[in-house]
Amino acid sequence: MSRQPLPRTPKRLDAIDGARPMDEQLLAMIVGLTSEVTILRARLDAAERLLEESGALAPGAIDGYEPDAAAVAAREAVRLATIDKVFRPMREAALADLAATTSAGDAA
């Protein structure tokens, strides 16, 4: 059957005293991401417990895990890529400031 999706945006959202809309949007995104992180952790916890129950994973195996050289390198690459992805806007902003400073210096 064709069913209408339930509405997601409530009617009447008054402006909050002293708050900028962008602040609210950023806050909402952080809450959403925090929610996702707690869901991920709950799911990972469920996976670990189920694997332990089934005998596929020894208790404490994850905490005792020592990655070999290849795994260390792979994990480092993922970590650096994540940092670059998340903090790119701040680097871009700094670079833009630098460019402005440099061109201002050239003009003078």
Next chain:
Amino acid sequence: MTTQLSEDRTGLAHPLIAVPSHDELAEQLFVRDLKLYVMQQIEPVQGQIAAQEAKALQGSESNSTGALRERMARHESFGSWLALKRESQRQLWHGVARSVERQAEDLEALARIENPKGSVRIDPSFVEPAYIARGDIHLMPGGNAHDDGSLLQGAVMDRGGAVYMLGRNGGMLNDLRGQTTMAHVLTRFPDFNPARILDMGCGIGTSTVPAAQCFPQAEVHGIDVGASMLRYAHARAEHLGAAVHFSQQSAERTDFEDASFDLVFSCVMFHETSQAATMAIIEETRRLLRPGGLAVHLEVPLLHNNSDPWVELSGELEAQFNNEPNWRGALTADYRALFEAAGFKDVNIGYQATSPAARSGPFRFGPESEGVFRSWFVASGVA
């Protein structure tokens, strides 16, 4: 903190309630805990700031809620607290709506009841009152009167209500207010034996079912403005074994005959209406009751307290940002005067101790609040 909104999904109160998946439950528990964090870790700090600001205002001519609000708004944390509080509420509905949509077919199958004991009557020409249409109450998207022809909005309200109340209001049954209302009836008249009962603004029937359980011989009716909620209420009541007749009507003016009920009640309805509607509803209650019949209207226990400007301001903010159309009106009304003007006698105004099951009490009613969730404000009168 509560066993009924926990990770134990086997302890279902009734089969119709939307059951979250592993991830959806984690999402709902996050919202519950975020709301608690805001309430217990951030809000009290705002209260302390307000106490300092109120001190600074003392003696000045601008010693009012408005002046306090203006001073509070100069603190950046005031706005971020309000924004986080509102966002937690929006996340609640967002997550619950997605969970309900996922299991829509199962819920609709469960709602197909053969040989129901009760009934549901929808009015296609019904127009929602202005105070319902103006803003979605509790920020539930679509609002109480949302109708897409299904019962899904009712399912959202049921599951969302349990999360919203943090499980403190009777867990998944969310029925403490209905039980407490019936306990008030029995406190006043231990042998009360109504033949016909009406629950006004019944929503998904969380308070209607306790009435039917407390008085199994009675013919029980429930009215509300929302078609989706009423369809859900009907199926929910059937699953709980309660015979209830639901119909889509405004409590301000119903199509029931004069003097046709022995007990007319409502639970936390007035603060979702308007001052004019409150008066009309009390008059309608009087019209519907036979001589000697009882009216009981239950409200939130945080009655107006002029002495604390922060209580005043936080109530005002809750009303504005969580869309409670008549918060101030309901909390400041002179219910004794309204009841007496409508022709009620033996009017009782006070606080009824919260009852988990009406017939086992406690049958305690007095002029002082026992605290939020431990007692409820009640106004009652005899027709």
